[in-house]
Amino acid sequence: MTDDPVHSNVKDTELIEKRRSQMIQGAITLFKEKGFHRTTTREIAKESGFSIGTLYEYIRTKEDVLFLVCDAIYQQVRERLEAAIDWSSPSVANLKRVIASYFRLMDDMQEEVIIMYQEVKSLKKETKEYVLTKERDMVGMLEKVIVSCLPESISGEDAALIANNIFVQGQMWGFRRWMLQKQFTLETYIERQIHYVMQALSVEEKTTASTE
Amino acid sequence: MTDDPVHSNVKDTELIEKRRSQMIQGAITLFKEKGFHRTTTREIAKESGFSIGTLYEYIRTKEDVLFLVCDAIYQQVRERLEAAIDWSSPSVANLKRVIASYFRLMDDMQEEVIIMYQEVKSLKKETKEYVLTKERDMVGMLEKVIVSCLPESISGEDAALIANNIFVQGQMWGFRRWMLQKQFTLETYIERQIHYVMQALSVEEKTTASTE
Amino acid sequence: MTDDPVHSNVKDTELIEKRRSQMIQGAITLFKEKGFHRTTTREIAKESGFSIGTLYEYIRTKEDVLFLVCDAIYQQVRERLEAAIDWSSPSVANLKRVIASYFRLMDDMQEEVIIMYQEVKSLKKETKEYVLTKERDMVGMLEKVIVSCLPESISGEDAALIANNIFVQGQMWGFRRWMLQKQFTLETYIERQIHYVMQALSVEEKTTASTE
Amino acid sequence: MTDDPVHSNVKDTELIEKRRSQMIQGAITLFKEKGFHRTTTREIAKESGFSIGTLYEYIRTKEDVLFLVCDAIYQQVRERLEAAIDWSSPSVANLKRVIASYFRLMDDMQEEVIIMYQEVKSLKKETKEYVLTKERDMVGMLEKVIVSCLPESISGEDAALIANNIFVQGQMWGFRRWMLQKQFTLETYIERQIHYVMQALSVEEKTTASTE
DNA sequence: CATGAATGAGGGTTCATTCAT
DNA sequence: TATGAATGAACCCTCATTCAT
The missing domain is CATH 1.10.10.60 (Homeodomain-like)
Known part of the structure; x- marks a missing residue:
């Protein structure tokens, strides 16, 4: 804004x-x-x-309201995600914490995320792209966290795709709640997803993610 | 129907x-x-x-059209998914093939999937649930394939969640094409996602997924 | 139409x-x-x-209504004007009859003419021109009657300008009725205007215009 | 005012x-x-x-603005018309000069005249009459000039009607410019119209109006 | 005196739905 | 069964006017 x-x-x-x-x-x-x-x-x-x-x-126009809403939501997600990232001490534990924070954030903002998923398409091309840029940025942030937190290097593609997967899985917690939230608690969902991510990143896990 | x-x-x-x-x-x-x-x-x-x-x-009513459309799309996805599953010879290779087929199917039906993602919410509660049931069934199918194809047993929760992840990642290929399809070809996307899934399932991968 | x-x-x-x-x-x-x-x-x-x-x-659009109205009015004026012209026997008496008929027509259609005068400008350029063309045609008709009815030839410019004057004076009978219709009856107005026109056309008048 | x-x-x-x-x-x-x-x-x-x-x-109210505008325009026309009349030396030449001045004035104020023609009707009855009175006055002025400038007397009706015709023909120069200004220059228009007026007034013309 | 944010009646237009043919 | 003209509630948006500061 x-x-x-x-x-x-x-x-x-x-x-x-x-x-x-x-x-x-x-x-x-x-x-x-x-x-x-x-x-x-x-x-x-x-x-x-x-x-x-x-x-x-x-x-x-009415569409302006939609734009303001979408923009505000992304802004909020972004700010909270940024606040959750501690760039000073990169580590696997830190990465896990970021992911967990992101999932909790998505839990908080379920409804907002649903709005975005369903209404962004009603924006006209120009504004839609403006908004989607913000999404790309956020995935980029996750990607950077991944890269910086890993002890060994990883291919850029892998980082990008895994960041994307994390991003989507966070959104899906709310979007597919009719399915997921009947089978999982937020904590188990987080724990399991982080576990898969760690495997995808080929990180040995000794302890489970100690989340906040 | x-x-x-x-x-x-x-x-x-x-x-x-x-x-x-x-x-x-x-x-x-x-x-x-x-x-x-x-x-x-x-x-x-x-x-x-x-x-x-x-x-x-x-x-x-106009909503009836939406329902028929959603129903038809799910029907088609489901039929093609069913056709891709060979229940007779469960194996990891088979599992990979199913996943790959599903991803290709999602590639074929990108636009239809987008319709579903964005418009199902406009259905009234009752019909929406009717439609979502079909989605649940499909995730269930994937889950069954996973369970049946693995050499060692896996927790039900894991199977369900991984099935869900696969399902979502397939849809995302089309839904987030503005992002993904700039970085990945369909084949690399499939290959990488299958790779992660296999790791999540703790399956040793000796060869890359030979798809189709 | x-x-x-x-x-x-x-x-x-x-x-x-x-x-x-x-x-x-x-x-x-x-x-x-x-x-x-x-x-x-x-x-x-x-x-x-x-x-x-x-x-x-x-x-x-609403403007379409205005166009239809303007078009219809012009159409009607034109048709009635055409009906009043007898091309077969050109003569000064005939010319006078045409002018008188036109004035009576304008008397009949005072209100419609006022609409045209005041609202045509609200049409968009394109349609406005379409409508004004019809007006030009009508002035042209008067001009042709003048030329064909005169015993001696007259300069084209004079014919055009006098035709225009007649045309305008007809419209003014209704448009400025708050002024004119307090001082003149229709018949005297017609008689006097025709008289002036004849002088402008340098036609000797022996008898006053026997109209109707 | x-x-x-x-x-x-x-x-x-x-x-x-x-x-x-x-x-x-x-x-x-x-x-x-x-x-x-x-x-x-x-x-x-x-x-x-x-x-x-x-x-x-x-x-x-907004209508007040319209009134002020109309009033101001008439005021201006009137003032300039008054300035153009030299009551001290009545003569046919003088009359011609007045008419020519009036036509030039109308040429200057084309747009303003168009406003009047099209918008006065939006005034409420009372104010409209107030404004129209000014118009009547102006026609009256022309009429007085005609009467005072002619060597021989003329019927009041004729003077009034001819004054009205002059008045209208002046306005029409701007109002019907899409038609007239393609065929005539201002000077020829003035010259011809004055010529007709003189004929209507039964004035022998030896020289053409020497205009400014 | 000057300002400009607030108001809401009202305008043009759309479109899901009906029903006589 | 098929048609398409008719309907009017409802939508988005504008703008003359007011009034607290």
Whole structure:
């Protein structure tokens, strides 16, 4: 949200920040419930606590709301993921911790992730790419953590693919909860997935991941 | 599609079959392009080769079309997956072949899979569960193949989770193609994923998976 | 209205003709009252005797209604003007009759002419030009009548300008009625204007124009 | 603008004068481009150089702006017409000069005249009449010039009608420019129209009008 | 006096669905 | 069984106007 691609009639940037944040909050609540297409702009305005007219002072089209929502979600995921990474002391244990943190983050943000999975496609090409770039960045972060934490080097392709697998498996915990969360607790899911990842990375595991 | 949850005014079951098949074909084409919500019933009728009135002789609501489409896609995936499994001679090589076949199948049906990922949520609870059951079955099939093909036994949980991972990674090949298909060819993707799966299953790999 | 630049969803051309005619009728009534901009599409639909949905089966945008209205008005003026011209026996008396007929026509269609004067500018460039062409044609018709009816030849420029003056003075009878119709009856207005025209054309007038 | 039918919250009359003048300037620019209805009050405020809030300190409704604009235009036309009339030495040559001046004035103010022609109808009855009175006055002025300049007397009706014709032909030069300005230069238009007028007034023309 | 954020009625348009033919 | 014209609720968005600061 550093430079803003969504136009607003209002000049006061602090107010924009505030209203947009209300808007995103409201919209996420509704999108969780009914998805983007079934949610009306009036509902968004109401849920956000202001009138339809005011809503349109801060955006230009309904799609802008979707963009702001997607952007905000990615932003949040990214920030929390960054916060979970300790670049100062790379180690396998550290890698495991990062992965576990990421999974817990995905558990926290299940609904948001579902929104992204299902609605990003409704963005127009340009904004969609803008958003997907952020996703790529995050996978890139995981990849870097993997590379830096391993004692032995690994092929770039392997790192990239495993990072991608981790990323997806995190999202799936929420997206396929109707399936997974009936068979697994979050902790066992994390433990098992980390275990597979370690094997894929050919890391000897003496102890199970001691997670937070 | 044995007992049909979608009502039709028309009695002639053969005709129903025929019209629905036209309809599904047309709808998939359109959904690929613009998604379910942005496609109108008129467009579906036109693309299917008949009038809007006729469309409504074979369904009750627009959502019925989505259901038929989802159902048909799953049906097709399932049939092709079943065809790829040779239950008669379980072996690790066989397991690899099944996984590879599944990945190729997902490559073939990328667009359809994307439809499912993005639109199933628009089904109402009841029909959604009906459809998801089919997904569960397919994961179950993979799980059974895994169990039956391994020389040593494996925990049920592991089998289920690994089956799930395979399933998801197959879907992701298409869903995340903007990322994956820039870095990997289908064959390397298959080869690497199978490799990880084998490690997760603690199977010693002497040769690389000879696929197809 | 020979070839139709306004799109319709409905195929039955007779029905289109009928509905459009209802629509034009209704719209003219409303435009007379409140002008194009202050009239809503819903009002047009209601006045035309059908629903808003039906209205939009026969047009694409509100502007289409305006175009149809303008086109219809010009068509009517033109047809009536053509009917008033007797090309077979050109003479000064004949010319006077044509001018008088045109003035009476403008008297009949005062309101419609006002609509044209005030709303044509709201058409988009393309359609506006299409409509204005018709106006040019009509002035051209008057010009041809002038030329053919005069005993002596006259410069083309004079004929064109006088035709234009006649045309405008006809329209002004309605447009400036708040002024003119307080001072003149239609008949005196006609008689005087014809008189001036004859002088401009340097025609000796022995008797006053015996009109009708 | 002596006694003002448009209410303002502000007391300082000089300021009112100043702001209104900015407003009229801005509004005319916009009305020329897009007409009254398609111009928003926000745009008017912006073009005038102040905020929407300030705009509404000096008017009560959007229609007030239209009134001020129409009034200002008529005022200007009137003032320039008055300036062109030299009451001290009535003569046919003088009459011709006045008519020519009026035509040139209309050439200068083409766009403004178009605004008037198309938007006056949007004024409410009361204000519309107020504005039309000014028009009547101007035609009256022309009429008086005609009467006073002619050597022989002429019927009042004739004078009125010819004054009206002159008035309209002046406006039409701009209003029908898409037609007239392709066939005539301003000077030939003036020359010819004056010629016809002189004939209508039964004035022998020895020399053509020597215009400026 | 000046500002500009807030408001919400209302406008144009779409589209799932029905039903007479 | 097939058709397509008719319907109107509902959607997205605009903009004249107000009012607290």
